[in-house]
Amino acid sequence: GLDRATFLLAAGQNEPLRPMASIASGGEKARLMLALKMAPVMTDDYASTRANRELASGGISVFDEVDSGVGGRVGARIGHALRRLTTTGSQQVLCVTHLPQVAACGDTHLIVSKSPDDDADGRTTIDIRRIDSRDSRVEEISQMLG
Known part of the structure; x- marks a missing residue:
């Protein structure tokens, strides 16, 4: 336009x-x-x-x-x-x-974490993990609270 x-x-x-x-x-x-x-x-x-x-x-x-x-x-x-x-x-x-x-308002939760990759010359590896159970969601949200 x-x-x-x-x-x-x-x-x-x-x-x-x-x-x-x-x-x-x-x-x-x-x-x-x-x-x-x-x-x-x-x-x-x-x-x-x-x-x-x-x-x-x-x-x-x-x-x-x-x-x-x-x-x-x-x-x-x-x-x-x-x-x-x-x-x-x-x-x-x-x-x-x-x-x-x-996070508590979402239906599906993915945890994205970064870590150094020892095999890739110090480059960063990204790991994505889906939280499937209600108990795991509650635990993760509790950890987010500190």
Whole structure:
């Protein structure tokens, strides 16, 4: 398209609007993206309009540390918003998180860990492990709590 949009953001109550790209952190940008994806889901007539149904026709949303820089209470709200996006918005959501409040809202959990690989000249090996049982999920989320 020919149109260009610039999102403006006020970093505080008495701050002037500035281009988001130049002042927002990665977490703030991810939370704005979550808000934009949630906006149609939050309307009363979401499921009844054709445009909204097409908007919700599947798709995958990826959020990398959308909870960066927030505490547990806000993290829980983010987790519930991500969950609602999957149920009401018919989206598949992949989320990288370090907050147990966000992780607790997920259906499927993968643990991603990095370690030095002795056989690969000091390069890093990445291991991905799926948590299948409810007990394992509870244990992992408990470990995330510290």
